[in-house]
Amino acid sequence: MAASILNKIEYLVLLVAAFAAQSKISEAEAYRYLSRYGALALCEKHYGIMHTLSLEENLQTLQEYCHRKGGTL
Numbered sequence: 001m002a003a004s005i006l007n008k009i010e011y012l013v014l015l016v017a018a019f020a021a022q023s024k025i026s027e028a029e030a031y032r033y034l035s036r037y038g039a040l041a042l043c044e045k046h047y048g049i050m051h052t053l054s055l056e057e058n059l060q061t062l063q064e065y066c067h068r069k070g071g072t073l
Helices: 003-023 027-036 040-046 056-070
Strands: none
Touching: 003 027, 003 040, 003 056, 027 040, 027 056, 040 056
């Protein structure tokens, strides 16, 4: 598997884990929530930019994005 794909996967796992910790939910719940509201697709699409920003900035962006799509966390 290409290194760029592994890097992207590792970053998505990091974001899901950090979102879970911030929201005080399990990682599985965080994954389902982020997937349901399209945030994981957003991260995959914009990985080239997102991985250069701070984790806190990205978590805030994910939370706001999910809220705009109807999320309640």
